[in-house]
Amino acid sequence: MLALQKTVAAPGLQLRHVPPPGAPAPGQVRIQVLATGICGSDLHVDDWTPSYHFIAPRLPVTLGHEFVGRACDGRHAGRRVVVRPSIVCGQCAACTRDDPDACETRTGLGMTRPGAFAPWVLVPERNCVPVPDNLPDALATLAEPLSIAWQALQVAGDVRGQRVLVMGPGTIGQGVAVLARRAGAAQVVISGHDDAPRLQALRALGFDALVDVARQPLADAVRPHTDGQPFDLVVEATGVPASITAALPLLKRRGVLVVTGIHARPLDLDLTTLVRREQQLRGSFRPSEAAWPQVLQLLADEAEALAPMVSHVLPLARGLEGFALAHDKRATKVVLCPSPEDDGTVEAVEDADAADSAR
The missing domain is CATH 3.40.50.720 (NAD(P)-binding Rossmann-like Domain)
Known part of the structure; x- marks a missing residue:
């Protein structure tokens, strides 16, 4: 499948063909990605600013953490969900006392775990939050930054x-x-x-x-x-x-x-x-887990008024172009959407060796 990845500890990104994720492990679900927003953090990763060097040991990694998709497994199967990108460890003192908001040993989708600039991604089921039916995909990607x-x-x-x-x-x-x-x-x-x-x-x-x-x-x-x-x-x-x-x-x-x-x-x-x-x-950093349904409902209630927040919706295969638009401040929010060709069933883009940096 096609994926937009950080491959080396230096400026630049690559569009590459990578294997799709395997079967979900216990507690995981497979998500068919519908739309993913380019975040300011993604731009910093592209530039390779020091604040994001912590992901170096996990390279190559697929970026993308502001996304909406359709759950293929679990209790939300068939429904659209957004996914909280911060994944708690489940084992530290805070997690074992049922206080996941205080977890200090986290991993992050699109940073230290494979993210959603791809057609498919595996995520913890507990991180999935159902999307109101009247909220368009592009606006649903705003749930994370709005949180x-x-x-x-x-x-x-x-x-x-x-x-x-x-x-x-x-x-x-x-x-x-x-x-x-x-x-x-x-x-x-x-x-x-x-x-x-x-x-x-x-x-x-x-x-x-x-x-x-x-x-x-x-x-x-x-x-x-x-x-x-x-x-x-x-x-x-x-x-x-x-x-x-x-x-x-x-x-x-x-x-x-x-x-x-x-x-x-x-x-x-x-x-x-x-x-x-x-x-x-x-x-101020991340909200409590309980905030996400409130944010999604706010987005749904104000969907028409908030539509100007998304300026560009592009196919995933044009992801490097989307990053260039965001870097150059020619866009407000760029959203990338996988196409059926991106899942690897047919040729969609040039080989990874021909893909270049977003800059």
Whole structure:
């Protein structure tokens, strides 16, 4: 079958023909992949930034962790499901006391286990979450990034009546903006850096307080929208440490800054100012397992309104083109869909030796 893989510990990806997965082991189910989104993490793996070198011992590995598919086995057989990509070990102290959210020994689909940029993938049955019937495949792939956005607002706390700055207009930032507005934020301002297509998607989502810091400093860019008033909450979804440094002076005394981006470099932070202003810096990563059905229902309820979040749907065989679109910021969210030819029954693409990097 066709698969989009990270094959070596260096920049680049390859489209390759690989054997399909075998029969499911106990507790596993086989998923026929319908659609998989390209995530910012996948772009970092392609670039081979240091934050993702932990996957080196598992190479080659098929990428892809934001996906929807049809379960072929188990209690969800025949149904569409999304799959939580973080797989708990089942053996540590947290897992044995039935607290899987606290598991510290995890593996990840599309990182340290074969992922879903392929027609078929094996996954733990416990990680499958049924998809509402009225939710299109392309939007169902947003469940994972929207769950990250959902968790960022859980970490932030009650945002009703607050002025919120969202830094980063990608899928997670878009999700934070939508959820903050839905939760009653008084104002949501979103910043990007040379991100015209993503800012345009946010306009289509109903946001107008949009700024581009490629042309002026953040403080100057947001001033027309705030009249110089500070923000109550900042949510960082850029992965750029300097964005945090730029945002803290715009945060009110005792305000909260939630960091949800994955950063390739350390942050140089003026802690004295942070302490004297009693600001809070909070990290946010993955949500609880219980959040996933809520996120999927939200996607289903708002499917028509959220449609602008997906800009490109391409066949898996054009996966390298999809990565190029995402890298060059010409897309908001790229979704790859396997075709019947990709399962290996007929020739679909050139041999793996002819496949090249996405860059």
